[in-house]
Amino acid sequence: MSTSSKQMTMREAVGRHVPSGSIVLMGAQLEQMIPFSAGQEMIRQGRRDLTLVGPISDILFDQMIGAGCVSRVMAAWVGNVSAGVGYCFRRAVERNIPRRIEMVDYSNFTLALALHAGAMGVPFMPTYSTLGSDLLKTNGNLREFSSPVSEEELVAVRALRPDVAIIQVQRADAEGNAHLWGSLGVAVDGARASRKTILVAEEIVEREVIASDPNRTLIPGFLVAAVVEEPWGAHPSPVQGYYGRDHAFFSDYHEQTRRLGDFEDWLARWVVRPASRREYLSELEASRLEALGVREHAYSAVADFG
Amino acid sequence: MVVAAAREIADGELVFVGMRLPMLAFLLARRTHAPHAIGLFENGIIRQTPSPELLYTMGDPPNLRGATECGQMIDVMGLLQQGRVEVGFLGAAEVDRFGNLNTTWGRRNQERQRLPGSGGACDIACLAQRTIVLLAHEPSRLVERVTHITSPGYGSGNRWRRTEGLPAGSGPSAIITTLGLLRFGSDAEAYLASVHPGVSVEEVLENTGWTLRVADELVETLPPSEEELAVLRELDPHHVWTRAR
Numbered sequence: 001m002s003t004s005s006k007q008m009t010m011r012e013a014v015g016r017h018v019p020s021g022s023i024v025l026m027g028a029q030l031e032q033m034i035p036f037s038a039g040q041e042m043i044r045q046g047r048r049d050l051t052l053v054g055p056i057s058d059i060l061f062d063q064m065i066g067a068g069c070v071s072r073v074m075a076a077w078v079g080n081v082s083a084g085v086g087y088c089f090r091r092a093v094e095r096n097i098p099r100r101i102e103m104v105d106y107s108n109f110t111l112a113l114a115l116h117a118g119a120m121g122v123p124f125m126p127t128y129s130t131l132g133s134d135l136l137k138t139n140g141n142l143r144e145f146s147s148p149v150s151e152e153e154l155v156a157v158r159a160l161r162p163d164v165a166i167i168q169v170q171r172a173d174a175e176g177n178a179h180l181w182g183s184l185g186v187a188v189d190g191a192r193a194s195r196k197t198i199l200v201a202e203e204i205v206e207r208e209v210i211a212s213d214p215n216r217t218l219i220p221g222f223l224v225a226a227v228v229e230e231p232w233g234a235h236p237s238p239v240q241g242y243y244g245r246d247h248a249f250f251s252d253y254h255e256q257t258r259r260l261g262d263f264e265d266w267l268a269r270w271v272v273r274p275a276s277r278r279e280y281l282s283e284l285e286a287s288r289l290e291a292l293g294v295r296e297h298a299y300s301a302v303a304d305f306g
Numbered sequence: 307m308v309v310a311a312a313r314e315i316a317d318g319e320l321v322f323v324g325m326r327l328p329m330l331a332f333l334l335a336r337r338t339h340a341p342h343a344i345g346l347f348e349n350g351i352i353r354q355t356p357s358p359e360l361l362y363t364m365g366d367p368p369n370l371r372g373a374t375e376c377g378q379m380i381d382v383m384g385l386l387q388q389g390r391v392e393v394g395f396l397g398a399a400e401v402d403r404f405g406n407l408n409t410t411w412g413r414r415n416q417e418r419q420r421l422p423g424s425g426g427a428c429d430i431a432c433l434a435q436r437t438i439v440l441l442a443h444e445p446s447r448l449v450e451r452v453t454h455i456t457s458p459g460y461g462s463g464n465r466w467r468r469t470e471g472l473p474a475g476s477g478p479s480a481i482i483t484t485l486g487l488l489r490f491g492s493d494a495e496a497y498l499a500s501v502h503p504g505v506s507v508e509e510v511l512e513n514t515g516w517t518l519r520v521a522d523e524l525v526e527t528l529p530p531s532e533e534e535l536a537v538l539r540e541l542d543p544h545h546v547w548t549r550a551r
Contacts, residue, residue: 030349030379031365055348055379056425079422081325082362086422093420103420105410107428108348109383116380128387129429132458132470134410144471153471182370183349184378238367247362298371 005174006227010277013198013226014041017164020048025115025165027054027061028190031081031245032183033168034060034237035200037230037280040271043067053162055108055186058237059253062086063271065101066263072102074141074160076111082247083254088263097260105135110142110157112186117159118193124156131155165194167219168234170241171209172201176224179209179216182240188218196225200233202242213303230277232289243292307440308334308538308548309530310482310502311395314438318342319392320385322430325364327440328395330541330548333357337537346391348426350377360546383426386433389473394434396427400452401439403495403516404466405459405478407431408452424456431457432472436479443483449515460494485510487527488518495519500527 008016018024024042027034039060042050051072052061059080064070066088079086091097106114113125126145130136131153136144141158167187172178176199180187191197197219204227210217236249257263274280281289311331315321317340323332333356336343345353347364352375359368370376385391398407399421409427412419431437437459441447459478460466467477481488486501497519498510503526511518530538542548 029365031363032349032367032370075423077423077425089422090420094418103423105423107424108379108426109387109429112379112383128471128473129383129432131432131472132455132461132467133424133428133432134455135424135428182367182376183351183365184376185349186379188378189380238365240367240370244367245362245365250362294367 006176006221006224007174007204008226008228010037010041010200010228010230011045013228014038014045017196017198017225018042018047020050022163023051023053025053025162025190025194027057028165028167028187029183029185030056031058032237033180033234033239034058035166035168035233036060036235036237037233037277038166038198038200038228039064040280042069043267043271044275053111053160055111056081059086059250062088062257063267065089065092066098066257067267067271068098070101071099072104074104074106074111076106076108078103080250080254083251087257091260104139104141106139107135110135110155112189113157114141114160115186115189115193117157118161119189122159124158126154126156128154160193162190162194163196164225165190165197166200167191167197168200168239169219170201170239171203171205172199172227173207173210173221174204174227175207176219176221176227177207177210177217178219178224179213180218181216184218191219191223197223198226198228199224200228200230202231202233202239204229212305214305215303232281233277235281235284235292241294243289243294246288246292307482307484309534310487310527311438311440312338312534314436314480314482315340315343315393320344320346320390322346322386322391322394322426322434323364324395324397325361327397329361330538331395333541334534334537338534344374346382346385348379348382350379350382351375352377352382360542383429386429389433389435389475391433392435394430394437396430396437396439396457398427398439398441398457400447400449401441401481402449402452402459404461404463405437405439405481405490405494405496406452406455406461407439407457407459408454410456411454413453427457431459431478433476435475437477438479439481441481441483443485443510443513445513445515448483448513460490464492464494466494485513491519497521498524500525502527503529
């Protein structure tokens with residue numbers, strides 16, 4: 001391992017770079033590559049007063065809210081994509097259980113623009129989206145303004161600079177130069193907008209592998225504070241080329257979190273008791289993991305950089 | 307409902323595809339009358355060929371494999387904001403007489419229920435040339451006035467979108483329900499344009515939360531053709547997304 005290696009365990013990465021009170025971007029690639037293992041480590045380390053930022057997050061935000069880690073959510077959609085509502089989110093917003101949370105409602109595009117402005121180093125990005133909506137009325141980071149170059153009103157989306165972005169990728173070198181492909185969502189802007197980035201990689205590879213295909217390097221290592229090698233780190237969400245989506249896990253979560261007591265049992269089984277990702281994976285049957293694996297590989301054609 | 311939605315897509319159009327029923331409608335359109343329709347997904351995916359497998363989310367690996375492009379969210383949203391996207395599909399908890407949508411706050415037994423929120427719905431409703439709304443026809447869901455405008459339709463009337471600054475040539479084009487199809491008059495209010503086979507006008511009116519106007523030349527929705535039914539059965543063999551009806 002070279003001296004510039006940023007490789008560490010998930011426990012170290014969260015311990016060092018995600019203190020309570022942080023503004024944390026997760027779920028940047030929407031339904032794919034959600035860094036569940038990172039969020040669950042935050043729960044185990046007892047983080048409090050986090051602001052979670054992400055377009056949709058699927059059930060990761062819901063369980064972190066249920067575990068009491070969160071005081072604010074800045075998102076376009078919070079729930080369970082294939083099964084419906086998120087019960088922990090509902091309990092928190094409707095009944096302050098386990099605590100009160102502030103919800104800042106964005107649309108997908110305005111959240112993407114907030115991160116884009118952060119990535120560009122400008123105070124806002126203009127858009128026509130949300131004009132006339134109650135999102136514009138309720139979210140103070142969306143402000144109407146008169147265009148200085150045309151006769152019209154637009155919405156200024158205030159730049160967002162999260163403290164840390166946690167981005168799941170297929171592969172990275174030990175310095176954090178990362179290849180990701182498939183569902184990009186807001187990952188590229190998200191890493192640039194954030195003050196630091198933690199990469200969760202399915203595989204750590206040699207620097208030469210990354211340099212062989214620089215178009216696929218969407219996050220350069222100098223933005224990255226920590227690199228965690230964590231196979232299956234995104235389960236139950238999918239990682240293109242590595243494993244599929246565990247649909248049953250999402251529908252089970254829906255059934256097993258409807259009541260508060262059941263959610264606590266779910267959390268104990270899947271998050272609190274397993275001390276590491278390895279222990280979490282042993283809770284899943286081997287045949288289940290095998291069934292989620294890629295059955296038929298589909299490699300891209302080689303690009304010639306000669 | 308899915309068949310009526312599919313018929314809203316013309317060949318060659320760019321379509322912002324949502325999940326579940328809109329996804330099925332898009333696939334059905336491509337397999338029948340609109341083989342050159344192109345699908346755009348909020349996660350940045352652009353597809354010219356349908357996914358080979360039934361999807362639960364737009365990020366399922368089969369939706370990325372064989373895609374035309376896997377870009378960023380901002381790329382596809384930019385195309386939408388440019389006005390290039392002809393059709394966008396949306397579901398909703400509530401829609402009102404001017405086509406405004408609410409997916410943020412619901413109500414059950416007098417208690418407010420927090421719903422998941424906009425996702426990309428507000429963006430699509432603001433920016434697509436034609437927005438098609440799909441939902442079950444119930445009086446608690448087709449309401450006089452939504453309590454929260456997550457995604458704007460025609461606001462409170464026909465000049466509202468212009469006044470608010472929304473792009474010209476955008477807005478809701480149809481509300482397709484389990485009972486019929488509503489379109490919008492020149493005053494921007496929804497009216498009943500067709501009823502699905504076996505459904506009476508009275509049934510539609512009873513299940514609508516406002517006094518719904520009925521078209522003078524009301525028609526019956528053309529029933530699904532043999533071809534459409536065959537393709538649907540193939541796309542959703544276990545009726546995960548469609549009921550037998």
